[in-house]
Amino acid sequence: MLVTPGPIIWGSIALSNYARSDSARPPANNEVIPAQTNPQREPNVQFVAVADTVDETLAAACLARAAELRPALGEKCEILVAAPFVIGGDLSLAELTTWHRQTIAPAAAAMANRYFEKQPDRPITVLLFSTKESYEYYANHLYRDRGISIYGYYKPRERTLVMNISTGGGTLVHELTHALVAFDCPDVPDWFNEGLASLHEQCRFREDQRGPWIEGLVNWRLARLQQEFAAKRVPALVDFLQDDNFRGEREAVNYGQARYFCLFMQRRGVLEKYYSALRQNIDEDPRGLKAVAAVFPDRTWAELDAEFRQFVADLQASE
Ligand SMILES: [Zn+2]
Structure with missing residues (x-):
């Protein structure tokens, strides 16, 4: 059975206790250049669906993942579910939505359009943290990860991206490429996995008669x-x-x-x-x-x- 993918907001109500950092902000140093003309990107469209329909099992798995993350992330973080993605972090829901709409969804749609035969059938978690300090804090708090890249990294077993999003969106698309390729071609050699992911670090979302694609710069x-x-x-x-x-x-x-x-x-x-x-x-x-x-x-x-x-x-x- 298929259901239409409605984004499900799993927000924290108890925000009054949260002294939100002023440095949480929309992407300022985003290496990903949005398409000039994209009919899907109307100002009032809040979400860009990766696919027309989402399997009900996947939607339920995403909700379960969000429920698991909720106590782990704590009340300073928000969570947005837009299957196959579960997007969380110490940004506002509006900011998480912007990252989904402007970067995650178009990148996934472009790669699905041009490369993939097999689409994700399990949740991909994308954790976006607003500062180097909060990124390092949550990487340690959630996974005991230390000595990490300043930009972000991907945890294949957990299908989870952990990002210092203050460094821009390029690394997000890099790590997202790994997460998506893993579903389509899990035995991809390292050189091509990193070559394609790195190509997307600096890129422009394009669209032509064959649909969306990602141009490496x-x-x-x-x-x-x-x-x-x-x-x-x-x-x-x-x-x-x-x-x-x-x-x-x-x-x-x-x-x-x-x-x-x-x-x-x-x-x-x-x-x-x-x-x-x-x-x-x-x-x-x-x-x-x-x-x-x-x-x-x-x-x-x-x-x-x-x-x-x-x-x-x-x-x-x-x-
Ligand atoms: Zn990589």
Whole structure:
């Protein structure tokens, strides 16, 4: 049975005890650029549904997750349920709604439109905290997590994003990408998972005749990658894709190489086709090399490598 996804507000009534921080504010440093024209984004539309209908079981699971979070988050936090998302944090309901409407829902809709065959069938929790201090407090209070990224992180087992939203929305879309890819292609190799997620750190929501999509933009990771290329310290693509040690000592550069190879594929018009080929043959091609060969049938690996290096060299930080 299907039900129409009505956003269910699970707010805290006892707000009078809550000395809300003035720093809780709408996104000021949001790297995600909203679409210029989006018929779904009328000023009076409060919620953007990710899908036309939501499974009743999923809606019930989201409510159960919200009920579980309610005492854990405490009265200083609000919770908004908009299946498959359970969005909570020390922001006002209006601010949580804005993050859902302007960032979470359009990003999920765009990825569903262009990449995914399987949609989330279990809740994804998105925790948004207004300051570095409250983010660190709740990460420790809820999960005993310490020494965390200043931006935010994703907890795969809990399907939960924990975000310091004062740093902007780019990392939110990055971690959201991981949460959604996990439903559609759980065995995705690290390089592509991080490449696609990082591509979305700096992005623009677009819409064309095929519906919404996310355009990756140049970001801060470019300068380091260009330096590494100039110093001849970047491995050939075929070696990079084969190497299973993404999180090793070269992790920072690996993120850049993965991100800009995804941008390269997007600019060449083959990123969606690549994702599809990767998912389809993930068992036989777990690193996604054959999928690269399939979307660039006219290039040898050496030619592709040279073209990619030139692409990176030609990118401008201001693009
Ligand atoms: Zn990531």
